[in-house]
Amino acid sequence: MKQEHARIQLDIDDTPREYLNILPHLKNPLPPPINPATEEPVNPEMLLALFPEECVKQEVSMEKTIAIPTEVREILMRSGRPTPLQRAIGLERALKTPCRIYYKREDVSPTGSHKLNTAAAQAYYAQKEGIERMATETGAGQWGSAVALACAYFELEAMVYMVRISYEQKQYRGTLMRTYGATIVPSPSDLTEFGRKINKEQPNHPGTLGIAISEALEDTINNENTKYTLGSVLNFVMLHQSVIGQEAIAQLDVIDLSPDYVIGCVGGGSNFAGIAFPFLVNDRFRDTKFIAAEPTACPSLTKGEYCYDFGDTAGLTPKLKMHSLGADFTPPKIHAGGLRYHGVAPTVSALTLEGRITPQAFNQIDVLNAGVLFAKTEGIIPAPESAHAIKSAIDIALEAKKKNESCTLVFNLSGHGHFDMAAYAALMNGTLNGDEPIGIPQATGDLLTVQGK
């Protein structure tokens, strides 16, 4: 095996200078967000109460590219961009597959995931407009950590509502956020009217991203000089993440490869969009298949309805046209907290409907077993979210082996799992559940299985 292709590292000056916008490339215009009261498209002005002006402009922009501000690009470079594209040589050997498997290393960011790519941009635009405080929600804590660091860089206060189950499972995530200077509370909290209502109706509610978003929005509306910052779903977040795929294309060009598959896990859709959209808009990759990997416990793309729904549980957001399990859906307490979201980015939804993206759902036992194999063979403990993409890549590589075919796969390693060891401990102790909510078969178990019930 050729070792020279083990890791493709671009020069720091090759960090992208522009964001790549998917909107002008869609076959049909994206259905606009609507005001639930009037069922009419929302005026972008309405979004200005919540988001920095530049983000609102980007949300509806039809420009093919948008320049990355120098200050943001500098943070991207200080945070490890361009991130390496690494060949999974150990994993390929373990699978005895003829396929070439590459992964994009978003785990190298100081906060451990892709989330800083957009947190830095949003904090920068807010600070430029004189904002002093940002409110947000976080599931597994990766987004909250990125917001905390971005706010520290731009000297903003950060207020983070963390989904209660993740707050309990991943306590050191909270400590990391506090180290960066953020204030963090478990959600549902007693700090907002909506949180108090949920706590009264159902004490010890595990929380959901939908509820935490409602709390952060209520906080934003009720506090002066505060903007809301969102880590996924909206068009401008997908835009900021496009640095991932742009780099991956440049890296594959170095070794003259075109991928047969591009794979990412999907919560709200941002890391998937980040790796996939730059390939999707490029005619050179018209034969590439795009796989969106989600949990069977929260199968928005594979089982959700394509409809207008709220982005949060309290119904404070405009309605978005997306695949949704319902804004009040409470997913089982799987460890991939970042994938416990009822909806998906409207752009990812629209492309799935067009048939350009193929969604797949995986059980958390199979997923974490894939994570363990990856750790053993590549040395990196993946975030449980990212392990969904790994599971998909493994299945494709094994299927190709069966057929005696070779192919090239690229998946996004959206984050590391250093704060997710409780998930791996549960797997190895045999106390992990499959957590299947909607009539989906239990874990398949295969040659990779460690344990789990």
Ligand SMILES: Cc1ncc(COP(=O)(O)O)c(C=O)c1O
């Ligand atoms: C490591 C990691 N991967 C993936 C996700 C899912 O979010 P998205 O689909 O927006 O990338 C999260 C969300 O918290 C995450 O922390």
